[in-house]
Amino acid sequence: MARAVSTKRKLWFTGLAWLIGxxxxxxxxxxxxxxxxxxxxxxxSPPSFLGFEWTLENYATVMERSNxxxxxxxxxxxxxxxxxxxxxxxxxxxxxxxxxxxxxxKDLLMWMLSTKMLPPVGVLIPIYLISRNFGLLDSRAxxxxxxxxxxxxxxxxxxxxxxxxxxxxxxxxARMDGASLRSEIIYVLTPMAVPGIASTMLLNIxxxxxxxxxxxNLTTVNAAPLTAFIASYSSPEGLFYAKLSAASTMAIxxxxxxxxxxxxxxxxxxxxxxxx
Amino acid sequence: MATAHSRTAARFxxxxxxxxxxxxxxxxxxxxxxxxxxxxxxLMPGQEAWVGFLNYKYFLTDPAFFxxxxxxxxxxxxxxxxxxxGGIALAVLLDQPMWGQGIVRILVIAPFFVMPTVSALVxxxxxxxxxxxxxxxxxxxxxMQPFDFLAxxxxxxxxxxxxxxxxxxxxxxxxxxMQSLDSEQQEAAEMDGASVVSRFIYLTLPHLxxxxxxxxxxxxxxxxxxxxxxxxxxxxxxxxxxxxxTYLVYAQSLLQFDVGGGSAGGIIAVILANIxxxxxxxxxxxxxxx
Numbered sequence: 001m002a003r004a005v006s007t008k009r010k011l012w013f014t015g016l017a018w019l020i021g022x023x024x025x026x027x028x029x030x031x032x033x034x035x036x037x038x039x040x041x042x043x044x045s046p047p048s049f050l051g052f053e054w055t056l057e058n059y060a061t062v063m064e065r066s067n068x069x070x071x072x073x074x075x076x077x078x079x080x081x082x083x084x085x086x087x088x089x090x091x092x093x094x095x096x097x098x099x100x101x102x103x104x105x106k107d108l109l110m111w112m113l114s115t116k117m118l119p120p121v122g123v124l125i126p127i128y129l130i131s132r133n134f135g136l137l138d139s140r141a142x143x144x145x146x147x148x149x150x151x152x153x154x155x156x157x158x159x160x161x162x163x164x165x166x167x168x169x170x171x172x173x174a175r176m177d178g179a180s181l182r183s184e185i186i187y188v189l190t191p192m193a194v195p196g197i198a199s200t201m202l203l204n205i206x207x208x209x210x211x212x213x214x215x216x217n218l219t220t221v222n223a224a225p226l227t228a229f230i231a232s233y234s235s236p237e238g239l240f241y242a243k244l245s246a247a248s249t250m251a252i253x254x255x256x257x258x259x260x261x262x263x264x265x266x267x268x269x270x271x272x273x274x275x276x
Numbered sequence: 277m278a279t280a281h282s283r284t285a286a287r288f289x290x291x292x293x294x295x296x297x298x299x300x301x302x303x304x305x306x307x308x309x310x311x312x313x314x315x316x317x318x319l320m321p322g323q324e325a326w327v328g329f330l331n332y333k334y335f336l337t338d339p340a341f342f343x344x345x346x347x348x349x350x351x352x353x354x355x356x357x358x359x360x361x362g363g364i365a366l367a368v369l370l371d372q373p374m375w376g377q378g379i380v381r382i383l384v385i386a387p388f389f390v391m392p393t394v395s396a397l398v399x400x401x402x403x404x405x406x407x408x409x410x411x412x413x414x415x416x417x418x419x420m421q422p423f424d425f426l427a428x429x430x431x432x433x434x435x436x437x438x439x440x441x442x443x444x445x446x447x448x449x450x451x452x453x454m455q456s457l458d459s460e461q462q463e464a465a466e467m468d469g470a471s472v473v474s475r476f477i478y479l480t481l482p483h484l485x486x487x488x489x490x491x492x493x494x495x496x497x498x499x500x501x502x503x504x505x506x507x508x509x510x511x512x513x514x515x516x517x518x519x520x521x522t523y524l525v526y527a528q529s530l531l532q533f534d535v536g537g538g539s540a541g542g543i544i545a546v547i548l549a550n551i552x553x554x555x556x557x558x559x560x561x562x563x564x565x566x
Contacts, residue, residue, distance in 0.1 A: 004372070014374040020366065020384035024443065028386055031398050043408040045415075089296060092289035100286035110292070110561055115297050117553035119501050121522045122546035123304035123531050125311060125539055130304070149300045156293060187435050202387045210391040212504035213522075217530065222287070227504070230393040241402055247504075248394045259389035260382050266445075267452045271490050 014188045028252070035059070035245035042241040066229070068250070075225035075251075077140050078215070079208040082147035083201055085157075089148075090155040091197065096164035097156075099171075103121060116153040118232065120213045140223045143215060145162035155204055156271040162196025201267035202258055204264075209255050226251040286519040305546070311539035315415065318533035331540035337505075341518040341541075344524040347431055348548075351438065351520055352499045356492055358439040363446030364484065368476070371454045381451075392504035397435045400426060400509045430510045430518035437505055442498075453487035454480070486559075493556035498545070498560045500549050521545050 022029075034042050036054045042053075062068055089109055097105045128137070136142035166189065174181060175187045212227045219228050232246050259266070267275055315327045335341055352357050370381060377462035387395065403410050404425035425433040457480065465475050507510055512519035512527060519527070525545060529538025 002358045010375070013369065013372040014376065017369050017372075017380045018376065021380040024440070025383040025386050026439070027395070027398055027403065028390065030402060032392075034402065035557050045413055047410065047413060079501060081346070087327070093293035096286035096289040100282055102283070102286070106561075108290075110557055112293075114553060115301050117497060118305070118454055119522065119542075119549045119557070121503075121525045122308055122542040122549075124526065124542060126304035126307035128530065129398055129535075136377065150298060151292065152297060152300075161460065206389060208318055210389070212392040213501065215394075215506060216507065217526070223552075224469050226392050227393045230397060231504070233397055241408070244397060244401060245537065247361050248398060252390050252394055255391070256386060256389045257485050260387070263385060263448060264452075266388075267449050268492060270445070271449060273492055275452055275487050 020092055028256075031245045033245075035239055035249045037245075039240055041243045043204050058242045058252070062247045062250070064242055066247075068229070068247070071224060071226050071229035072221055072250070074140060075227075076207055078143045078147060078225050079205045079224075081140070081144040082151065083204045084154045084209045085144060086148045086152050086204060087197065087201060090152060090159055090200075094156050094159035095193075096165055098160055098166070099154065099168070101162075109157065112153045112156055116150070120150070122216065125127050127214075135240075137218060138220045138223050142218055142225060146218065147211055150214070151207055154207070155271055158200045158203065158265070159196060161268060162200070163193060164270070165196075165269050166192045199262060200269065202262045203265050203269040206255055206259055206262065234247050285532055291451075293528045305451055308539045308542050308546075311535050312543050314536045316535040316539075318535060327536070331536045332544075333542065335537055335540045340516050340519065340524060341535050344362055344519045345493070345523050346498065347516075347518060348520040348522075348530045349436055350431055351502060352496055353440045354432075354435040355442060355499055356551060358435070359446040359495065360444050360488060360491060362439075363450045364488070366443070366455050367422050367450035367484075368448040368480065370451050371457075385444040385448055389449075390441065393508050395441055396437055396505040396508040399433075399440070423462050427514065430514065434502075434505055434518055437509070438499065438502060442495055445495065449491050456484050487561055493552065493559060497549065497556065500545070500552070505515060521548065 033049070033057055036056070037048075038051050038055055038057070041048060041052045082214065097109065122145045131137045131139075139253050161238075170188060170192070171184065174184050209225075210227070215227045216231060219225070230247060233247065312331055313326060313328060315323065315325045315330070317323070337450070366384060370377065370384070401409070406412050406424040406427075408423045409422075411425070415422045462475060462479060465479060470478070502503075502520060504524065506518055506520065506523045507526075510518045514522045516524075521541065522545065525538050525541035528534050528541055531537075553562050
């Protein structure tokens with residue numbers, strides 16, 4: 001008897017969950033659909049859902065007219081660059097805190113977390129003036145460094161929680177077998193640490209890609225990434241819905257796909273290990 | 277176990293991160309603090325002077341500050357209310373047996389990965405626009421007058437947009453916490469005749485307590501600094517109707533070039549954020565011990 005009820009219940013829950021899921025996803029779906037419409041159809045009343053003539057024209061126009069590729073490359077360079085630089089600094093730090101913890105390791109971790117609490121607007125003026133005086137305003141280098149610094153606490157924390165899970169006994173066993181420090185790192189630790197490092201990298205690229213305070217305030221033309229490119233559509237040009245949609249779709253698609261793969265890491269990374 | 281040698285190595289490995297973060301904290305923050313006591317406007321070079329607390333006095337007595345403080349509280353509070361209540365409901369729903377759970381989960385978390393400028397513009401133009409937006413079309417279809425969201429309810433509209441972005445985060449974290457709930461306990465309670473409601477109140481909610489706290493604290497940190505959504509949709513207007521503290525400081529320093537006044541505002545923003553931060557640090561700190 002319990003089985004019969006549960007199938008009916010399951011059907012209800014499925015229907016409700018799908019409905020809510022689609023409502024939440026709808027703005028994204030609508031943007032993607034609109035990007036394939038002509039401008040006239042994009043603002044047609046009544047709006048057409050699927051029964052319109054599909055066109056790729058908007059994508060062509062956006063790429064042609066706005067030098068889209070440069071914005072895209074800026075986003076890639078800033079996101080990947082700040083992540084790589086961050087990992088370079090964070091991996092050794094997280095490593096040493098996880099494997100050679102001292103009396104003050106905990107305090108140090110908490111202090112690193114506290115730097116993340118600093119609201120960006122509290123340091124906006126100095127960073128702006130320093131960049132300007134060094135001629136780094138509107139440069140990718142400045143953004144790479146700034147984004148690396150604001151995400152560094154998250155990277156260190158996330159790596160730390162991953163490294164903590166590597167059992168220390170394995171190291172001792174390797175040492176007993178006569179492994180040198182070098183081969184210990186290369187053959188024992190690295191394979192166990194790679195998944196954690198990869199997840200951290202993924203999450204950090206997502207965060208850097210979508211960062212929209214520093215990217216908007218420190219760039220004008222040359223170093224502007226996709227966040228700034230899309231923001232430029234808030235001018236009257238934004239009324240071209242189909243082109244706005246095409247540009248938006250291109251800006252979010254890569255990160256959306258990466259994000260779907262990193263759901264679990266997201267929880268760990270953004271809660272500093274408090275929820276796993 | 278650790279030798280003196282490995283301790284030295286550990287310190288060496290740790291120092292770049294510590295030095296960078298220390299620099300990031302101390303250098304700009306002390307500059308902001310210094311500027312906040314100066315008369316310093318980029319449009320009037322050569323007139324810099326020490327003015328004591330004058331910038332703070334101007335900033336704190338400016339009616340715009342109170343509007344911005346109120347808007348900041350409304351924005352943080354409104355988004356928290358929607359995302360926490362909605363997130364709990366969604367987490368409970370998604371935890372039920374169903375077909376295609378993985379796909380629904382993917383649909384629900386998607387907004388989190390949309391960059392702020394995109395979500396703000398999409399909502400502004402394609403949904404909330406009073407002429408061509410989808411909401412206007414629905415209103416007309418139902419025989420109502422289209423509502424100009426961003427002109428007449430700018431703060432509410434921004435709250436809606438930001439809540440849409442953060443609902444996935446709350447849902448995902450609460451769902452993760454839900455899945456560690458002891459199902460045997462649930463079944464035992466069910467057998468003892470506990471109703472759905474009382475099982476939710478006495479078992480589920482207490483179990484989620486910690487995750488809810490984490491969601492509230494982390495979202496607060498990010499929500500205090502909402503910027504792009506305001507810049508793209510309303511520019512803080514009309515008047516100061518949708519200006520928050522972050523946007524006010526931005527406007528003061530980079531639009532009016534008032535470095536002194538902007539810095540005073542920045543320091544006030546830091547103080548406000550610190551009040552929240554203390555609670556968050558305690559939460560995470562407790563977790564480190566276990």
